[in-house]
Amino acid sequence: MLGRRLITAVNDVSFELGDEPEILSIVGESGSGKSTVAAMILGQTEPSEGALQFAGKTVAIHSRAERTAFMKEVQPVLQNPFEAFNPLKRVDRYLFETARNFSAGKRPDRQQAEKMADAALHHVGLTLEEVKGRFPHELSGGQLQRVAIARALIPQPRLLVADEPVSMVDASLRMAIVNLFGRLKSELGLSIIYITHDLATAYYVSDNIIIMRKGEIVERGRARTVLDDPQHEYSRALKDAVLAADFSGVG
Amino acid sequence: MENLVEIQNLKAYYRAFLYGVDREVRAVDDISLTIGRGEVYGLAGESSSGKTTLIKTIAGAIRPPLRVVSGNVKFHFGGGTQDIYAMKPEERMALRWKHLSYIMQGSMNVLNPVRRIRHSFTDFAFRHMKVSKAIFFEKVAVHLQRLKLDPHLLDAYPHELSGGMRQRMTIALATILTPEFIIADEPTTALDVIVQRDVLTMIRDIQREMGSSFLFVTHDMGVHATVSDRIGIVYAGRLVEEAPTAKLFNMPLHPYTQHLVGSLPKIGDPSTRPSLEGRPPNLAMPPEGCRFHPRCPKRMEICSQKVPPLVTVAPERRVACFAVTGDQV
Amino acid sequence: MTSYLIFVLKRFGQFLLVVFLGVTITFFVTHLTPIDPVEESIGAITQMGQSDPNAIELMRQSLRELYGMQGSIWQQYVHFWLRLATGDLGPSLSAFPTPVSTIILRSLPWTIGLMTVSTLITFVLGNAIGALAGYYRKDMVLKAVSLVFIALLPIPYYILAFVLLIVFGFIWPVLPINGGYEMNANLDLSFALVFDILKHSILPALSLILVGAGSWLIGMRALVSNIITDDYVVFAELGGVPKRKILRSYIARNAMVPQFTGLAMSLGAIFNGTVITEIVFGYPGIGNLLIEAVHAGDYSLVLGLSALSIVGVAAAVFIIDILSPLIDPRIKVE
């Protein structure tokens, strides 16, 4: 009813996300174009051919208003949480800024902004109290990544684009974030594009998966189906290369 | 098995007096371990647990603000015994590359960016080989081919190679003289999974062929499962568990190891994985007692008061946890 | 190679643009001068003999015609570029009818000589000491030498030159302080003449070197002390590569990359310093000529000189730019 979300990318990459909230993983070798796809979905890179459609309309960003409107619907989660915040600024600043810049109607005052930030933080298992007035270096990587996600939630977008959101965080924190994605999907009805190298987490969290190689999609489908029994030769190589974190006697 | 490396009660601290704050980061705090000849010893642990610091200390590659506070590192190269901290700088220099090579963390960026790769080989290895240049480079070419690298790449600049190629180049450089002991710090991190697999297999092959010992650091348990013979788990500057690879994965003893092994998702196993709360301790102000206790699901009274010693609980198995060893030690 | 060619062409375009803008700005500023070369000339002439207004008016007309100073400023501007395209800078107005290019060519070698030699020495000396001081951080001799250069660095060119002049010309008069060679020198090329020219260039060059070397030294020292913590240097050390080799092929070689770019960016400033030094030491270069020309309202000479220095500095920058991929293979030339 809302129309469909059709996304087209460089090398004739087409895929779509349905109305139902879902987590779509994009995996593939380094340089296969995953980040480029992410950048195009976020409107940072213009596709040279094809178009990006959102809610049935082709996305065209010409004015600031159009950009704001688009950003309200699609928000990113960046790769390195330590880098995602200006180390010279307090982290809460981004929460408040987002709250002010994206709310419909008149700009919320400080108190309203705080309330919105607090609500968003609750979704990621934090409170404003823990975060308020803190500088990035005073928070752990996991906390920072969750604050970043909370910020992305404030405009109440329908789509999150997460480009390798856990590759820079520790193994011990990794699961916390991945688990959070699952929760956000079910609690907020949010769709997430999850870009990763890590087939195991993709398998663990996503509904659908796209396997890319050299800017092209080689295989797609339900995540579990594809990974349990990859059809394409490359997908199989990829799966084989995964070093299982248990002792299988490879050595 | 004969020991090649013996490390005793090693303590190495970063002492930083930075803009008004005097900090001491106890990155390696009382670690003892031995590595056998021909063995691949893996070190695992989360980021900033002190893995790099430990192997820097072992390799004798320390520079301020890092200082070795106590303990010693002994090698048995060529049948003799060398205490790396009792040697003169020139003697230590003489060991390098011939007996001991060290592949640093970030090995994609360790080649001189403004000179052709050929020069790196000359600088590092030519001195030690008593042959003519032409023969030297013939040998290099053969060695490179073994690592599936085109010898023409010698005339390339590092930036003209992909990350994986550069890492392989560095490995080639480190192994060209067939040293007895090779230390590698995360040599495959940030590599594509498929490339990573190739590199790891290759490392293993070379190691077998040359019979060298390997000390191998990574936080990726999957890599350890593939390469290491024995694994030591480091948490916050301490060795908390040590076991042969199979045993460690099949029956981890330390709660941290258990978490490490258990939390990782696996393809084909959709069951929910728990996540560990809290954050790694600040090594400048580590918690009292067991450093893992604030995050430990099995913590006891004593954990916050006493430091659990590393106890040998079975042959080749050591663990530092009161929950496993009891508090009588 | 073709990508390098495209890179060179692009840079060349940039060079042309910079020259165009620079010369245009100078053209208009120069033409703002209230000094009218015709009146200047009339002044010089009437100084020699009395004239009544009729005579002066007569003179004014004939000179204006002679100097070719008709047309609006825009016409003159277009005319200027047309002439410049053929390499003609026109006649000097204060030394009419001698061509500007003749006058400039007389002084140019001196400035180029002084500037190249002192820049070269400054660059090499500053970077060499800086590299050594950054690498051997505990060496007392190097520390002392660096300290001297660093202390000299902030002193303005003029002051330092002036102090040198007083010290070596008055208090301890051992060096010449005026001109490019001794008066009445025999100007046939001879060993004595070369020696004399060198002797006269010591103080001007010294003032430039003393002030200039410090900034290279500091930059290099800082660069080196950063580079020695770079992975490839640490790796080389771990690999037992000899210290001197590391200093030369790893540290200095890498530090040269930004220093070379820095050289391009600071060339304009170096030219300024040369002009000031020439004034202090009465050196016969284009700096002195330029000041003279400004005074005389000889805007064709001012313009010729400015255009030349703009082209010169921009060309030097261009050359350094296109050479930089050779020094730093990482620079992408696409």
Next chain:
Amino acid sequence: DDYTSLPRKETLIVENPEGTIKNPGWFNIWVNGGGGVSTGLQQLTMDTLWYIDPEQGLGGASWDNSLAADKPQYNADFTEMTVKLRKGLFWSDGVEFTADDVVYTVKTQMDHPGMVWSAAFSVQVASVEATDPQTVVFKLKKPNSRFHAIFTVRWNGAWIMPKHVFEKVEDPLRYDFANPVSLGAYKLKSYDPQGKWYTWEKRDDWQRTSLARFGEPAPKYVTYTDPGPPDKRTIAQLEHNLDIIHDNTPEGMFTLKEKSKTIETWFPGFPFAHPDPTLPAVIFNNQNPPFDNADVRWALALLIDIKAVDMASYRGAATLSALGVPPTAATMKDYQAPMQDWLKDFEIDTGKSKIKPYDPTVGQQIADILRKQPKFKDQIPTDPQAITGAFGYGWWKPDPKAAGELLEKAGFKKSGGKWLTPDGQPFKIRMTVEGDTRSVFTRAGTLIAQQWAAFGIDAKAVPAAKLWQTALQPGDFQVAIAWSVETWGGDPDLSFFLDSWHSQFVAKKGEVQPPRNWQRWSNPELDKIIESIRGISADDPKGMELGKDYLKLVAREMPTIPLMSYNVFTSMDTTYWTGYPTIADPYTDPVPNWANSRLMMVKLKPAQPK
């Protein structure tokens, strides 16, 4: 410093104040082509009909018939001048000098507008012809009793061109006259292609030049050089590398006197300097209000404390003048002394009171002040005559009260300590000074501006890089320090500058002023004086009476405020040469850029054996 290809003992080294020559290879002095003039070119190789020395001159008279055999002969109504030339004078290339050269000089310049004397000839000369090889007859367009002045060297004059060289040249305007052919006793030996020095060599046939009448020139070589700014000149002379400094700062001169045992100066003691026959003054632009009002000009004069100005500018080493003539030795006798009584009685009416502004003792007072400074104690003369000669007679007394009354008379008002002009604006004066080219003027101007400022006038000194060209000629100034009065020096005839003060020459506002009447002052009474002088010949004794009328007029009107002579701190080193001109033997001006300084060559003696 030993490196010179010429024997030092035979070389005289002289400062050329023109600095570095921009177009060093240009020797065509008849075209302004960027070459030097006082590089030795005009002093040593040029010659013309007559010379008037600013001092006594050689042979007992300041007037010298050089190429001419006699004084100029005019017809009764001054419309024709006949010149007799000397015989036996030769150009340095062996060609004889004749009347044809003179005729050629005049005609060529008339035919080529743009040449230096072209306009001057065109305006005056109807025809010129050589009636025989030694006689030239000029027919003038209108009567002029001073036409010969154009061929009379004071600082310079219309130099004679070598016809045999120039007639082969296609366009004399574009001819550089390289390897100049000389009519003087020296010829070019070498010059610096960078324009820093010129060296001239004594002609083998020096006997065939006009200078030979006084004897053989001593220096074999003469080098004119640019030694740089004053400090470098001082250093060079201390090291005996520079025989004559043209000008210096007073302090540089004091240092030389103190540190060098071989320095000779015009006055052996204070003020050392040679008084130039030019008169530095505060020059008003009389064309613009409020300086068109004599009351305002007088008020400003009465606000000057000349003793302070003297101390500030010349450190006391100045020769003051309240009158409109420079206090050179000749004018002291001819004008200053005779006018003293008139000055003492001179009265001005401020509107409220009558005052006698003249203070005849200022010279004495300055001598007294200087004598108190230990440094100069012994060098200050005590004899009143000598004091007057050195420091001048008197000057105007500072009288702020009278000045205020004068300003009020002119409609000015004082409000809140500030003077307002009649139309209610703050009285703002910008005093243009010359910057460091003539630093004593700058110093004087700064102090005068400060004295005016202290009285409530918004006054400030502003340096102009090229004062004459940017301010004085176009009239783009309010008040400036410069000179507008120049005399022949050795001759009492004032026509040299006074003729140009006629109102007929005053340019319109915004247009370029012909030389010397920078104050742009027109006055019918003055015009009458000038016309009377034009009607009599130059040596008519009536001229001096008319001159005094001029002095009285400008004292009343104050179109410029005369300050002092332009004292030139010329110093001469006796290590290699002696026999320089001094007050004891004032045979010429020691200042070496004057063409008359050729006389030095014959009076100098080598100080060291060859």
Next chain:
Amino acid sequence: MFTIIRDLARQNMEFLCGLLLFAVIVGFVILSYFSPYGATDIYLLPPDMPPDGEYWLGTTSRGQDVFWQLTTALRNTLFFGIGVAFLSRIISLVVGLVAGYAGGAVDRVLMAINDSVMVIPQFPLLILFYVVLKDSMTWTALIVIMASLGWSYDARLIRSVAIGLKSRPFTTQSVYSGMTMRKILVEEHLPYVLPIVFATTMNNMIWSIGMEITLSVLGFTDIETPTMGMMIYWANAHSALISGIWWWVAAPVAVIVILFLALFLLSMSMNEYNDPRSRLNRMGS
């Protein structure tokens, strides 16, 4: 900012020295307001007095007290330097940040202008301006002219940092927080380049004051306003060094050197503060 200064002062000898020297300079400037003599008054005191108890730094040949003259001259010079630095910093910040962030055509245009300014011979141009403007060449005008000549080098520097900042993820974060370009530049990027701006301020002041001195000594500025250059100008005009009035030259030169040393030490330690690696090295040695 304050904590940075405090940390630097505690930790860094150079900074401390620089700060102390700068305090001396500021002390001088403050003293200038208590000068017993008018700044432009001349011939008030006996000239050429060597330094002694009464005239601490002697008197000039123009009858001024060198010490008090120096305080005023230093104040004027310093304000001049600060004025130029401030204005030119603004230009270089705007150009550098915008060029770096906007990229593309904007960047190319700005850099073409930037490079042209860089190669123009500044010193002759300044003299030309003086000749053109004559007495309308006030200090304010000179500040504006100098500022418009003295920004290009630093704009390039700032641009190179800004390019780096643009690709930093936190910039993306800011964009998606809905901040405008102006806000991103001013609030996100500016703090990053401020230390550089601070360091270049010092270098710029050294440059502009050096130029002021050179222009003044050559007589190309307002000769009535006492500045460091003007003091030397008048000393030169009175052949002070040659005639042994050395204190007239030595005093301003010494103060200039102190001032520049202070600025230089501050700028160097700020530079080092910007680079944590060199901070670590400092401890290493």
